[in-house]
Amino acid sequence: MVSILKKIPIRKAVREKGKSLCVAAAVFFTTVLFVMVFSTLFFVMDAAEEMMKASSPMLSDAVLNVTEEEYERICANPRVAETSTGIIVARMRESSGAGLVILYDAEEQMARWMRYYPVEGRMPRQGNEIVVSDQYLRERGLTYREDLSIDLTFTYLDEKEHTETFTVVGVYKRALQPYHAVLVSDDFYGKACAYWEQCGLDPRGEADQQAGVMFSSRGSVRRLASMMVMEAKIDLEEGEIYINDISLLSSLDFSTWAALLALVLLVMWLGYLFISNIFHLSVTGDARFFGKLSTNGITRKEIKKLIRRQNNILFLAAVIPALLVGYLFSAAVLPGILSAFMTIQARGSGNGWTFVLAFAFSYLTVRVSERKPMKLAKNASPVEMKRYIGGFRRVKTADDGDCLKKFVVRHFQSDKIKVLKVCVSIAVSILLANVFYAVTAGFDVELYVEGDLDADYILAKESVFTNPSLNPASYERIAREEIAGCRGLPGVEAAGGASRSHICLLPTQEEWDAFEEIWGEGAYSDPGKMWTGAYGLDAMLLQKLQPVRGTIDLDQFQTGKYILLDPILSDDNTENVACYQPGDEVTIPFASGEVGTYTVMAIVEELPESMRFPGRYYASNVYLPMPEWQDKEHRDDYYLYAFDVEEAFHGEWDEAIEKITGDQSSGLACRSAKSLAEQAGRYINGLKLAGFVLSAILLAMGVLNFINCMVESVYSRSRELAILESMGIEQREIEKNLAKEGMLYMAGGFVPGCLLAVFGVYAMINMVLQESYIAYHFYPHIYLLFAVLGSAVAVLVPLAAYRQMDRKEKFLYRIRSCRE
Known part of the structure; x- marks a missing residue:
């Protein structure tokens, strides 16, 4: 059995x-x-x-400061899949004098994880071989070549300076690294150890050893690192471990x-x-x-x-x-x-x-x-x-009513849930189809491009366009020579660049209290220090700034004695208040170490969205003329460069830009009317296809539900239909009645669906999306299409079911059957 x-x-x-x-x-x-x-x-x-x-400034899951014994215990930990190490051997000053450069003896994998692996040349192997950054060479006016020799002045982590000649055997790209470094060989580290021993010091206590770790599982990196530190008995102080936790699941909020x-x-x-x-x-x-x-x-x-x-x-x-x-x-x-x-x-x-x-x-x-x-x-x-056939409920109808009408009404009231399911499926399908079609058909590409682009061609590194949390201290920048080819193209009406550095304003207590009164407490972890951006803008971009308090005199501003500020970033800042007011004197400590004092000329709106640096801090951004910014920061790079071009030359520019951005090694990207129009086209086509498929799926669900309901309904009432035939009602009348029944099914989904679609589409476009480039229109042909399809299904399915039943179950068989 x-x-x-x-x-x-x-x-x-x-x-x-x-x-x-x-x-x-x-x-x-x-x-x-x-x-x-x-x-x-x-x-x-x-x-x-x-x-x-x-x-991310590093590619490993975690980097921590360790001793040799702790590193051995980390290597033996079962949670760890791979480890590598690097040692900070010495330090030297940057050419600007603003910061330090470390001399770093790293294993090959550690160099990759810390983004120091050379893109040209090789790793240092012996003697005074080194790998430096492209920025280091650029600041000294040098270009990489084999056997390039340079003199470095450094300290072995103490106060005494040493100068030696080194051979550059490789160059890495300076972009996202946590700090500037020069890679050295094991021989140089051995020389440093000999120096410390000569001074009576323990080399293991003088050098700063770092361990890079990749965990074997893909869980929370923070939790895995905490458990590894506890199991390996590593004594860490604040700032001695860096976690590269890029998992989003643990950071999703309740609303998501x-x-x-x-x-x-x-x-x-x-x-x-x-x-x-x-x-x-x-x-x-x-x-x-x-x-x-x-x-x-x-x-x-x-x-x-x-x-x-x-x-x-x-x-x-x-x-x-x-x-x-x-x-x-x-x-x-x-x-x-x-x-x-x-x-x-x-x-x-x-x-x-x-x-x-x-x-x-x-x-x-x-x-x-x-x-x-x-x-x-x-x-x-x-x-x-x-x-x-289910429990029929008695339906009260007029005694002189049509028996066929009673027949239909009794069927609908006998199983309301079944009818409701069919109607809901059809109504939702109509609603979705109209929403998707109205959004895509009402999408104006020209308005979209016009509202999203504030110059004809905007060049930047790919990460500036795609990464909303770009590191403001170490991001990929455009060098002047990278855009030299664009400057020579014909038809340029205006051109200009924007540069940005990461600075910390030091307000007085009164100014800090005024800032917290608007933003609230907790904006910065270190009270009294307001991290923000210092922008250098060429004339073209300065003209994009619109004053909200005070006036802008561009000629006076170009003297380099004035700055512009935008409002504090806060939803409560309805009056567009900035950290300082027009006429205030502001001292700015630049990232290079230089300091300048300026007068606030005006409070302005933030740069247009297409020209902003991605992400920002809560304090006001500072805007300076480009020559003044370059003089103070000792830099001539850009995060963005824009061109306005005569329309007649757009075709030539499109071809040239395609060649420039096609070089993957440069990392350059461009936003233009052509690229945005292509992006909008892909979006519209994708949305149309997605809407069609979703609507088709829901419509198919409703139609299949309807088919099942009607077929089962016809077969379950086979005896009643036979009785109607015995009373002299022709099959044509019965088929006509079943078709009406099918139309009632479809009307139950079509009418609510149309009403929902009319109001739902209007609400979606004008109240939810609220985009100027998407206009609301009424599209009757969508409703007509559903009406035709629904009517065809509503009529054909009951007729096919009845005729098939009539062929399979003869009249006498049905009339003799009874319910028990």
Whole structure:
């Protein structure tokens, strides 16, 4: 008996192909929706983590200061997958005199992790071989060549200076490193140890050894580092460990989790509407079969297992292709949409959790959907040998009413939940289709480009455009020679650059209190120190600054005695108050070590968004004329350079810019009208495709629900239809009545869907999105398309079901059947 029960689910699934196909389709569409939801999550997370990793000052999970014994214990720790080490041997002053450069003896892997590995040449191997940064050579007017010799003056971590000649064997790119370094060889470290021993010092206590660590698991890096430090018994003080925790899962706030949960529950609800209805129709159609099983001694538990086994077979048959199709569609469409919405460059993710979570939630939806139908099957009476058609409720209608009208009304009121599920699926499909179409059709590319671009061509390093948390102290900059080719192109109407350095303003107590009165406490960890940006702007960009308090005299401003400030960054700063007021004297300590005192000329709005440095601090940004900024910072680089070009030369510029940015080694990127229009086009096309697929899935759910309901309805009322025929009502009249019934189904979804769409689309565009480049329009052809499709399905499905039933079950057979 047990072996027979195991075969029943497979036989039923094969024999009842129509029902099996509907169940599989329900699971397929639901799983595709889940894959799209979780793909969106992991595409964004992986892109953000990749961006954070690319902008991180180090590539290892953690770097900590250790002794030799502690390093050995770290290497033996089971949580650690890979380690490497580097030693700070000596220090020297930067050419500007503002900061220190360390002389660093690093293993090859440590050099890679700390971003010191040479992009040209090789690592130092012996003697006085060194690797320096491109910035170090540029500041001295040197270019790298083999056997380049330079003299360095340094100290072995004490006060005594030494000068020696070194050979440059490699160059690394100075960008994101935590500090400026010169890589030295093991021989140089040995020389330093000999010096310390000669001075009566222990080399192990003088050198600062650092350990880089990569953990074996991908959990919280902060937690893993804490456990490793405790297990290895490492004595650390504040500032002796650096954590590279780029995992976003642990940093997601409650609102993000709530939004994700709401989206998952919405998909589960849509899947439930679809799957539960099909399960219910399937079980009610087989009530006689389950009654026979109960008569033959099959227990309720065994019937439950039988139904679940059949559902599991159909689930597995549908879920695997659904995972594949859902992921391929998501990988093709979602990155373009997400990248247009956000500052990150989303790409396809190979994160296995996408499939695991989609599989788990799809299966959970199936389990929830099968509960009520399974309960119905378990409770099938042993004597219920006739077809189960549900408990009809008596419907009060006028005695002289049309019997066909009573026939339809009784059917609708007998199972309102079933009708509601069909109507909701159709209404949601209409709403989604109209929202997606209205947003994409109302998208004005020219307005989008005009509002998002404040110059014809804006050049910057890729990270400036894509990384919203770019390190303000060490970011990739544009050198003057990198844009020399653009300066020579024809048609330039205006050109100018923007530079930025990271400075710390030192306000008086009164000025600090005024700042905290606006922003509140806790803006900076060190009270009394306001970190912010000092901008150097060419004339073209200075003209973009709009005063909100005071006036701007550009000729007077160019004398270098004045500065401009923007307002404090705070939602409560409704009056656009800055850290200082026009006429105040402000002393600025520059990053180079230079100090300057200036008069505030005016309070201005922040630079236009397309020209801003990504991210900012809470205090007011400081704007200076470019010559003054370059003189104080001893730099002539830019974070951004912009050109306005005559329209007649745009084609020539587009070709030239494409060649310049095509050189991957330069890292240059460009935002122009052409690039933004292409980006907008990809966004619109992706949104159209996503909207079409989502609407098609929901419409398919509603149509399949409708087909199942109508087919089951026709078969369950076969005897009543036969009685109507015996009363002299022609089959044509019955078919006409069934078509009306189908139209009522569709009207129940179409009318609410249209009303929701009209108000929902208006609210979405004018109240939620509120973008000037997306205009609201009414598109009647979308409603007409759904009306035509819905009417065709509403008429054809009942007719096909009735005629098929009439062929399979003859009139006499139906008239003799009765309910018991």
